[in-house]
Amino acid sequence: MSANTQQQVKSQKTAITPIRADDYPEWYQQVIKGADMAEMSGVRGCMVMKPWGYGLWELMSRDLDRRFKETGHENAYFPLFIPMSLLQKEADHVEGFAKEMAVVTHHRLINKDGQLVPDGELDEPLIVRPTSETIIGEAFARWTKSYRDLPILINQWANVVRWEMRPRIFLRTAEFLWQEGHTAHASEAEARSETKQMLDVYQEFVENILALPVIPGEKTPSERFPGAVNTYCIEAMMQDGKAVQAGTSHYLGQNFAKASNISFQNKEGNIEFAYTTSWGVSTRLIGALIMTHADDNGLRVPPAVAPQQVVIIPIMRDESDQEKVMAYCETVLASITSQTFAGQSVRAKIDTRDYPSADKRWQWIKKGVPLLIEIGPRDVENNAMALTRRVNLDEKKAVMPLDKIDISQELKHCHETLYQQALAIQKERTCTNIKTVEEFKNYFGTSGEKSFNNGQGFVKAPFCGDEAAVEDLLKSMGVTIRCIPFEQSRALGPCVITGRPAQYEVIFGRAY
């Protein structure tokens, strides 16, 4: 059975309606609702992250933060607002973002007559940061005098705003949470090495923690971050074959240093501009996680970022069961939380809420908790428990004795299953044998919006490098060049679209 068909095996009854195969975009919304992760708010394009969704982000942040610190970075915090004039200093940069900015123009909501209207107009409009290169560049310019002050290795955890015309929860929201690394270096080589190092950090995090296999590579010129010299990225494939850019790392050269005047005296006593980088991942990773791992019964959370890794549901037929079942649940909980996974105590709890236990079971399945343990009066007598593995819902519940349950091993199995299933889909839906523009058109021909089942995905093929020449064709099909993957095939045929000599292989695909 191929990975793709395996994904489509349905339980008799699924918790999520519609299922993926019927309406993938709506399925995505329903998974989020079923898992109680987040919801769109009354504020256009802005979401509310509920505890189960925010809890994921907290654990993701904590792991990333540790990796940033291990590579020598420190956290700092810069203003939310950027004066219009500051943003204009780097021309490509401001043009890249000008169409989607929240602009603050007033500093009061009450006028002299006591009416509630915007009042107190600002001398200069302020932009709610869409990213912080310019405001951080201004600070770096103040901080950098001598080569001794370099490198500056800073990270910021923050909210940013980009006015999205077609918001989609987690994947594209007007406000989102992210981290943005900003560094300044005395040499190009050091800055380039930083840029690559952080892409590696992202790849390790995304693969080992989120169980998302990704393709690392470089963006083509037209897809670069506005103002960057090189943009590197990791691209993930969703179950419908579309791409999500899972993280980016930019080598900015001296562009922003010149715009912000980040200069320093080098060892020889000469004044030079610094070389800067920036890199970021955001809450859209949660969208990628859902679209990769969820199934027709709801979310499946990679164990390393599951706010709860194990949930215990006590099953009491009547009040006489209560005391002994609860006491035994506490024993099981203590045994589980004394075990570790990835160097931390296992996160587990007993669900004591006043709901029928069957409802609770389905709630946790929809939330995607990796392991579910049900304990009834008979289990107490047998010193046993019934284990449900979220990644193997079709298997019969495993009834096992308490001393036989190896939680760490179970969680590893969960992670590995999620990763391997995602990798199998990525491989199956990456087409490497398309040679002509006709084949290319045929491949991407059918509409992409509900494309879970049509088998489309990535096309890895040679490209001439002339983006202008292919722009119209790609646009008409809603396809973009995702990246120039680091892993290139040895033999390079002619460009799949123009037939001209190719510069390199690229990944073509539709993207969120």
Next chain:
Amino acid sequence: MSANTQQQVKSQKTAITPIRADDYPEWYQQVIKGADMAEMSGVRGCMVMKPWGYGLWELMSRDLDRRFKETGHENAYFPLFIPMSLLQKEADHVEGFAKEMAVVTHHRLINKDGQLVPDGELDEPLIVRPTSETIIGEAFARWTKSYRDLPILINQWANVVRWEMRPRIFLRTAEFLWQEGHTAHASEAEARSETKQMLDVYQEFVENILALPVIPGEKTPSERFPGAVNTYCIEAMMQDGKAVQAGTSHYLGQNFAKASNISFQNKEGNIEFAYTTSWGVSTRLIGALIMTHADDNGLRVPPAVAPQQVVIIPIMRDESDQEKVMAYCETVLASITSQTFAGQSVRAKIDTRDYPSADKRWQWIKKGVPLLIEIGPRDVENNAMALTRRVNLDEKKAVMPLDKIDISQELKHCHETLYQQALAIQKERTCTNIKTVEEFKNYFGTSGEKSFNNGQGFVKAPFCGDEAAVEDLLKSMGVTIRCIPFEQSRALGPCVITGRPAQYEVIFGRAY
């Protein structure tokens, strides 16, 4: 020697100019600059928190977050923007904040002609949140149907904006970082108990972690949070006798529940409005920490939140020393980081930067690192080190053998010294024997701006409760009622200002 005079003992040379006694407000700015904690940015009223300042906030957040989770709260995240109409639902609330709001009116910075000007006017202005009761209330209304859905116990870590007319770094900035707790309950008693519990959490945190002794109490009606039924607070005293409100916890009754329609079906089947609370502390706590603990040589950081608790400075006379001194420094570092303080590994590092060691010593003193260890070639031979305790700079460096240094004990001593010195000032500058309005006027008579040395502070005295009657007098002196302290004297004389029968004792003082 009294605590106050003890504070004024000066080293021959002080690292901060001016000293506290000469110009307290300017000294505060210079301490922050000397410690490299933060700086005002080019954006009006907004600061940049540099790694040493943000590092403090990170450690404060982590400790608070643990306390919130231990008391059953979960983190979530709500939109940065609040539609004008939503904010207007609670009349007192919007009026309380309307004069200091950042208002977003446009969503583009480029017009059709390609000019960079605000464009795309919004149908309804959006307010950058000054606090989130209204936007969170809207969500709670969606989430609350049955008594089973209550309590909702939520905390948010976020940035908020209040357009301050006279910004002061950390204490009053246009944008600041904070946490805001928001809870909804099925009964008044439960909501009131939550309000008090969180005030206790704040007091324990501020006293045990930040070494700030505080006075817990309730705000008088005119000082309440806009829309609250009761506001509780903890008030800290700075070294100049002025107050900083270090944390607040509000019982909101059903005011916001009615405005936002947070209603639920109770066990009897009737529809009721919920009872809500909110509570918060912010980066202004860092301002309080500085104004309480710093001295004329710079910051002194309470060890529990010091980004580095111990710094080791290697002292090399020439290159031949380098290898053996560095090797020994690593041994000392390993020994120190294997010790624990407050349940965590001691945070320590070797300062290997390319600066003269005397400069490094003063940099770390100004940063307020609790313990400074200097190691030269002779120390290597003696298996010793020279220890400087930041809270006892006037004592001679203690040269001690490596196996005799008890870091945990040293850090405890540092915390206790900071706390006791602050407490002594609070006691010495709290006046409890003022009986008449003349004495009251005399006490607060002199100008408050540079009042480090004039001995003013808090007046604890009986008050009639008629705030309107005392408003003009207090305003003319720049004095406010800080709180009705929970700890009341047994005998209650007449009101210190009006001479009428008193309702309770209050704390009068000037405040930041």
